[in-house]
Amino acid sequence: MLDKQIKERERQKDLQRLRGFRPIDDDFMRCLFKDNIPLVELVLRTITGKQDLVITDCRTQKDMKRLAGARSICLDAYGTDSLGQKYDLEIQRADRGANPHRARYHSSVMDIENLNAGQEFNELPNTYTIFITEKDFYGKDEPIYHIERINLETGEPFGDGEHILYVNGEYRGDSDLGKLMHDFNCTKAEDMNFRLMVERTRYLKENPKGVEEMCQVMEDMRNEAEYRKTIEIAHTFISMGDLSYEKIAEGTGLSVETVKELAKKKDFVPGGDME
Template identity: 55%
Template sequence: MISIKTELTPEEQHQKDLERLEQMRPMDDDLMREIFRNNIPLAEFVLRIMTGMDDLIITSEETQYDLEHLLGARSICLDVLATDSEGRKFNLEIQRSDRGASPKRARYHSSAIDVEFLKAKQDFSKLPITYVIFITETDVRGANRPIYLFDRQDTVTGEPFGDDEHIIFVNGAYNNPDDNSDLAKLIHDFGCRNDEDMYFDLMAESTHFYKKTEKGVSHMCKLMEDMRNDEKVIIAIKLLKRGKESLEEIAEDSGLSLEDVKDLAAQLDIIPA
C-alpha cells in the first residue's frame, strides 16, 4: 500500500509550497480560480478578447460553481461562470490534459448549464445564450490556430441552427512571434509564471497579488494545505469502507491523526477492523 504520509517538517512543507507557487501560471487550475475569484473586471476583460465582443458587460461572476441538480447525473464544478448584462452565460475552463478537453465534455458542460438555468415550466425559448470556453494547454485541435469556434449548423447549406449554444477552444500552446493581437498576448499571459512578463495589467496585478504579496501567498499556501488534507480524508474514507485496516494503520497510511480517523469512522458509522 502506498502511503502519502509526509515526513517533511512544517517548515519544509511550507518551503515546498512556496516553490510550487513560484512555478504556477494562470494556466494552472489552483491559481486561475483565485485570480478570477470576485474579479469581474478581469473576467470581463478576458471574455471580451476571447469572444470578440468589445461591448460585453459582466454583471456577476463566480468560481467553482457546482452543477449537481439532476439525481444520479454526473456533477461538475465550473472553474468560472459569468453572466453578462444580457443574461448570457459564460463558462471559462482550464483544461491541462487533452483528455479533459474532449468535445463531449464541452457538450456536457453546455447541457448542464442549460439544465441549471431553465426553471420548471419555463418555455425552452428562455434558455440563455451560452458560451463554453476551454483554455487548453496543448493544441488539441491540431491546426495551429489561437482559437477554435464551434456552432451548430446545417451540414448542407451552412445555415446556423440557431440554438444559441457556442463552444470555444483557446489554444494555450499558440506561439506566433508575428501575431500581435490581443488574443495572442492573452494566451501568452496565461502561460506566464512571472507577472512582470505579462502584457496586460489586469492579469499581471491579480497574479502578482497571489504570488508575490504576503496576504496572497499566505492564502495560496493555505489552499494547498487544505487540498492535502482533503486528499487524506478521501484516502481514509476509502480505507475505512474497505474495512481491512485498523484505525492506527489508516491514520498512518492516510496521513491523518488517529483522532481525525476516529471522528471519520464515527461520522460514517463504521466499526473498524
C-alpha cells in the same frame, strides 16, 4: 515539535510551487479570478471578441446541480453577463480533460442549471463553454476553434444558443489573444502584457497577504485530496460488505454518520463530487 517541522517543510514546498505557477495552471487561475470580475471580463472579451461584454457575476469552483443519478461537475469559473448569457471558463492542460464529450456535458449541465420547472425552453440563455488548452488541441495552428451546430442540409446555423470554444494556449500572435495566451504561460508578473494580470499575479506571488492566501489554498487542496482518498477507502469497504459501519468509521477516522450517508449514495463516483 515534529508536526511543526512537517508543516514548515510543506510550506516551503508550497512557496516553491507558487513561484512556478502560471495562470494556465487551473489552481492558480481560480485564485486569479476569485472576486475579480474586471479580470474575468478582460479574458472573456479577448476570447469572444465582444468588447462591450459586461460581466455582472462570477464564481470560481462553482458546483452545478444535477439530475438524480447523473454526474455533477465543478466549474473553474462561471460567469453571467449583462444580457443573462452564461460562461463556463475551463483550464485544461491535459488533452483528455478537453475531450469533446466533456465539453458537451459541461454545456448540458449549464442548461439544466438555468431552466427551472415551468419555464419555456426558449427561455434558456445563450451559453459559452470555453476550454483554454495548454496545447493546440486540434493541431491546426488556429488561435480559437469555434464549435457550433449547423443544419447539414441548409448549411445554416442551428441557432440553439449553445457555443463551445477551444482556445489554443500555444498561440502567440500579435493580437490581444496572442498576448493573453503569452500571459497565461508566464510565471513572473513583470513578463506579462495586461495590467490586470500583472497586478493580480504580483499580489498572489509577492504580497504577503496574497502569498498567505495561496498557501492556504494549497493546504486546503491537500486536505481535500486526503479526505477524498479516505472517502474512497470507506466506500470500498462499504461495497465489500464485510465490515460494520462502526468498524469502517474506526478504521478511516470518519464518523459513523458519514459512513452511513456514504452507504446511501448509490451514485457515488470515486474521485468525483459527492453532491
